[in-house]
Amino acid sequence: MAYFERLSDTAFRATEHTSGAWVLAEQHIAPALGLLAHVVERDRDSRRGDGLVVVRLSYDILGTVPVGPVETGVHVLRAGRTIELVEATMAYAGRDVVRLRAWLMAPGETGGYAGSRLPRIPSPEQMGPWEPASVWPGGFIASAQLRREQVEPGRAAYWVRTDTPLVEGEPVSRLARAAGLFDIANGMTVRADPGEVLFPNVDLTAHLFRQPAGDWVGFDTTVSFGETGIGLTSSVLHDETGPMGTLAQILTVRPR
Structure with a gap:
């Protein structure tokens, strides 16, 4: 079973694999963000065939959403x-x-100038497996495979992948599949026990200077809490060939 089943050109039904992590009857927003990236790419392909690529995904999360049918537009x-x-x-x-507001740009040939000083993280094979269900409940977290190298609470490098399709019976790009995992970052190296402190994110913005390759998505993540109820989860995004972009999520921090 996939995260979503298509009902029409614009409507989808979320499955039990989207549930959690704060409330089991609500969707973990990660698959929904991947679905919207998929919707943007399908719309692009219906209008043009010149290969524009998604380089920024900026999501505003306006509220919680139950596990059920949703309607999309673009x-x-x-x-x-x-x-x-x-x-x-x-x-x-x-x-x-x-x-979601997404910037799309025409690719060009800049191989002679390519490079980044963003530090690489160890490969998935160099990290030990970690079970995120030890911290978080829900179908989405249960569907994710994790390898993690924890430095301290709020600081870790890790790799994530899933065998669960984004949309049942439908081809999906590597970018959309990766985008469906991005929101997992806020929870893979917690600064505080989520049983004591709530820290949901109200947005997510990813900038990509390279399109994802492979099934694993890597994160080099730092979580910061301020003194006035605001937090930030910052990540450098990787695939197995190296860094490919950055990710930021602003948090509302609420002691229970």
Whole structure:
């Protein structure tokens, strides 16, 4: 079973594999973010065939969403020959729950200049397996395979992959599959016991200077809490060939 089943051109049903982690009857937002990336790419492919790639995914998470049917929509905010800005939405029972603004750009040949000083993390084979269900409940967390190298609470490097398809019976790009795992970052190296402190994120922004390759998505993550109820989860994103971008999630920190 996949995270979502398609109901129509714009509607999908979330399955039990999307459940958790704060409340089991609600979706873990990670698969939904991947679904919206998929919706953006399908819309792009229906309009043009010149190979624009997604380079930024900026999501606003407007509220919780039950495990159930959702409706999606997409439109172009800024059309262009080589650069365009697209907005996609997800709604439940007529209420928007996620909005995505994605920048797409035409790729070019810059292999002679390629490189990054962002530090690499050890490969998945160099890290030991870790069971995230020891911290978090729900179908989504149960579907994820983790390898982790923990430094201290709030600081870790880890790799994530899943065998669960994003959409039942439908081809999905590596970018959309990876995007469906990005939100797991806020929870893989907690600073505080989630039984004592709530710290959900209200947004997620990923910048990608390279498109993902392979099944594993790597994270080099630091979690920071301020003194006034605000936190930040910051990650450098990797595939097995090296760094590919960055990720940020702003948190509302609420002692129980």
